[in-house]
Amino acid sequence: MADDPEEREFTLSINGEEQRIRATPDMPLLWALRQEAGLSGVKFGCGAALCGACTVHLDGNPVRSCVIPVAAAENSDITTIEGLQDDPTARKLFDAWLETDVMQCGYCQAGQIMSAHALLRRTPKPSPDDIDMAMSGNICRCGTYLRIREAIRIASGQEES
Amino acid sequence: MKATSPLQALDRRSFLKATALAGGGMALSLSLGGGSSAQGIEAGGTLTNFVTIDRSGKVTITAKNPEIGQGVMTSLPMLIAEELDCDWAKVKVVQADYDAARYERQRAGGSFAIPDEYLPMRRAGAAARAMLVEAAANASGIAASELSTKAGFVRHGASGREWSYGELADAAALLRAPDLLNIPLKDPKLFRIIGKPTTGADSHRVLAGEALFGIDANMPGMLHAVVETSPAHGGKLKSVDDSAARAAHGVVAVIRLDGVGGPSVMPDGVAVVATNHWYAEQARKLLKLEWDLSASKGHSLDAYAQRAAQSHDARSGHDLRRDGDPAAALTNSAKVVKARYSYPFIAHATLEPQNCTAVFKDGRLEMWAPTQTPGRGVSLIAEHLGIPARNQTLHITRIGGGFGRRLFADFMVQAAAIAKAMPGKPVQLLWSREEDIKRDYYRPGGWHSFEAGIDDTGKLTAFTDHFVTLGEGGKAHRSAGMPPTHFPADLVPDLQYRHEVIDTVIPMGPLRAPSSNALAFAFQGFLDEVAEAGGKDLPTLMLELCAGDQVVGEDTNAWGSGFAFRTKRARGVIAHVMKQSGWISQPRGGGRGFGFGFYFSHKGYFAEVADVSVSGSETKVNRIWVAADVGSQIVNPFGAEAQVTGAVIDGLGQLFGQRISFQDGAIEQQNFDTFPLARIGVTPQIDIDWVLTDNPPTGLGEPALPPAIPAVTNAIYAATGKRIRDLPLNRA
Known part of the structure; x- marks a missing residue:
């Protein structure tokens, strides 16, 4: 086999708090967050940046944590759904999500919110095309897309077109 | 033979039992069968309860079935809460552990939760309500018949007195539960919770990132x-x-x-x-x-397709059904339409x-x-x-x-x-x-060779399907079969369903609307060709075939088996969707067309129309109209519409790109790049109309999916003149 990757301690800034975890540098951030830092909101779907279930923010930008080595996240602010609970934009998304009953199985939904949140921070009044573009990397196997569109529109304070 | 329906049998074995909560309040337990007795459960004392009311009036309702996104963690407790007449805003829903002694039918499948549980769950709630009323009657000396309930309170209209459920819970817990079979249920006109759009009971917890899933x-x-x-x-x-x-x-x-x-x-x-x-x-x-x-050698999708073509050419296999003399009827018909259809294996993902x-x-x-x-x-x-x-x-x-x-x-x-x-x-x-x-249990692929005869008025007089499917030892797998009552059986005098089974090592299993999700595409696609050859459109042909009030097949009430198809209900949704969509069968020009699909599965009748634009290799579904008959009552309109839109989008995902293939038993797809799921961009506008009929409410997890696929493929034909006879549209 290739060189045995050395496990070492990483200091990660997760949701505004520094957390020390032990991992090999190549361990994807997803597994460090879920299994070393104990955060359950971020989900595993594909392991290849194809489905978006593992979306978290690195310095505010949405990334697929299943393909980001933990070593590459060491000097960034990592935000997960747990860290957005009191965020005003996220609160608007949560309210709109519940008002329109977006969720079916719910497995992809934290990832959807992370992508939607990044969109609204970049583009506070997104057009329908903006929404489809920003959300195209997040698969919802249940097909909740119509309500995702509607909820993002409501959260952005836009009337139905 | 007069069979006892499962519901009746269940009622005789069901009883309710109340126990006092350690901290005060009432826990009401519904025990469904399992051979236990009230005595036995009392001695056991470790009940998982459907309803718990604490002294503050907080109601906890147990959801017994697994929640896979079909919404039963919300809809089944809504049924209980309605008859309990409590305030939904004060209800907490908890998921039951698996417990065969206490719960029957703890499962998720077949779109069975609503048809199976619509009465049992309401009865559980109604019994709890009756006990609370009785407790108020005992405490006040007012006859129970003079008391009413509303949103968590028992009331006496004449005096204006009222008691909260929390106040009554301790006393109610000591009462004997009423007989479930004879418990009166609400007039649906008085429903306050059933029929109201209700957000998923645990959605807020998912948004908080709580640890809820298996993983x-x-x-x-x-x-x-x-x-x-x-x-x-x-x-x-x-x-x-x-x-x-x-x-x-x-x-x-x-x-x-x-x-x-x-x-x-x-x-x-x-x-x-x-x-x-x-x-x-x-x-x-x-x-x-x-x-x-x-053992895997030779098990390749291409090899199966070749064998299917040979089987079609040789007309081998055996009859699943033969009515009249289809061969003669075809020979004597004014026009014969022939086509072959196929669909691939797909994964659940x-x-x-x-x-x-x-x-x-x-x-x-x-x-x-x-x-x-x-x-x-x-x-x-x-x-x-x-x-x-x-x-x-x-x-x-x-x-x-x-x-x-x-x-x-x-x-x-x-x-x-x-x-x-x-x-x-x-x-x-x-x-x-x-x-x-x-390592899935895939939706099996299948190959159909159809022939239809029409007379000079365009009437369908003969219909044959030679279906090459998959199984073991010459027997079709349960998820690869076709019921001999499949449409248009019994509606066309000369009809033949022929069957040939290829033995396979590829595991197969039910996938959302099993069999139906594939058969709808093939049959409704071919019938669209038949309609055109007869100078009409598919909904018109369907209405003609369903013109008499007929019942095809039988309701077996067994999980996963067939159901009686009623032509009258089919006509209802077909006529409705034509109006709803402003149906027009002619090409709209500019690469745009409408297509129609109908299917009956899981007791639900669904007619759907798709509006599709095709430009070069790009197919865009603009809009889909759905007319649905699932009985007299929609339990949770939020959840119900979600199941329909989700099923339609699932169908689009299958249609556009999903295909599992294999060489010598080895699956060739690995991830979502080669097995693409529907993404947000493919999502059309979807309009749903519920055609309410005087029939018991039935399930929605599955039946909206099958007709979506032929509605789109038939629309592609209307837009382009090109028939889609093989799925998927694009290969990854």
């Missing part, structure tokens, strides 16, 4: 397991060299799993257990396994990959599993791993999608086998996406 099960010291299985279906493990894997970072154990019960229970495999899923996955790649793949967490200690197994059939997992583990059901505890987690995949319990058996090999250690088995796609 979220966690406990101190938990280890992580992955499994390596044969590269091809039908493979047998010959030898294992695990020296490199064992030496890999984080690895705790490597365990050989000898298959039990065939591929539907647990295939041969090797588990790698490590301190983190990542380490287990990395080490798995270092396993050196030798497989006997001789639940977004949450298969997983199960288990710990085996002192002969007892405790599990956390996202399973659609908890009982199946427990009994298979008892049978094949020798852990008696009484020594197993199973927590049903929230489930990241089912679609039929988790009707199988292979992942539970694997996790239990691993846990059993490492007593005292909690282990979470989690499959990679690649393993999940590679």
